[in-house]
Amino acid sequence: MDFSRILMNWYRDNHRDLPWRRTRNPYSIWLSEVILQQTRVEQGMPYWYKFMDAFPSVIDLANADEKEVLRLWQGLGYYSRARNLQAAAQSIRDNYQGVFPKEYEQIKALKGVGDYTAAAIGSIAFNLPHAVVDGNVYRFLSRLFGIDTAIDSSQGKKEFTILANELLDKNQPGLFNQAMMEFGAMNCKPANPICNNCPFLDYCVALKSKSIQNYPYKAKKTKTRNRFFDFLIFTDETHVLIERRSDKDIWQGLYQFPLIESDSMNKAEWDLIIPDLGNYLEIDNAQLVKNSHVVKHILSHQVLYAKFWWIKTDDLLQISNNALIRVPWQKIDDFGMPQLIVKYLESHNN
């Protein structure tokens, strides 16, 4: 099988025209790779444009206010990606005079950049002969060659990396890597792969053995954690209180309404909220206006159950302090907030 020729022919006829494929600028490619980790192309593209617009160069990103970076990232989730992106930009500014490093090991040493991203940037921007191995590549290669080594084991990672590097077209590594990922994303898809129109049809072990659904093989099932959030929306006619999340946890650096987290269930009744309110204000000065149903929000390894309590008070000025910021409702969009809260507010306003 002339693997590279078959793959490149398919790519020539079928690839999507994406803006970061029209450039060899390592900064633009890096940005697209980080945005597209755990994010679909359709969802990620507006963010790529937004970032390129706000921070056209690595120096612009390095010098930006972190709050602004997180605000623009709002909705993409995995906020550590945005923080790492900026930390890496600052290291390029400080250690490489703002010029993106060209060596694989230097690229890989940047914060948040692993084997996959380093191979993608290195091959596409600088023609470095390193094969990418992402979820698309694991799936495609495991099916085509019938490999049942677990992809979440170190042995699996090693095996697939060796195979992908053996297959890599060293004359055009960047194009080849893009073709591998595109083929996995568009043809050898997780569900309903297009086998009847696949150029590898005659060679595919999984297809011949009617076992496509068994690939790629994973050893561990990911555990999911349930969390229960009650948000307190302290508001008067015009303002509301918010706080910045500083702990090393989901949404670090983003803003939220004051939060009570519980171990097992959301607070069901106003009476159960009252003891917590004492931390903020005199109970006599608080009036429950309404509360929401429980809103479910799914993250990759966590399921959040959130409830919003609208509490009217004339004491906002008094309870705002260093941790709690009093902001006008009209300005709330200036603060990067988790998607869970943004969506709730949108549905509430409609």
Ligand code: SF4
């Ligand atoms: S035949 Fe189907 S499963 Fe096999 S490589 Fe092609 S698309 Fe993937």
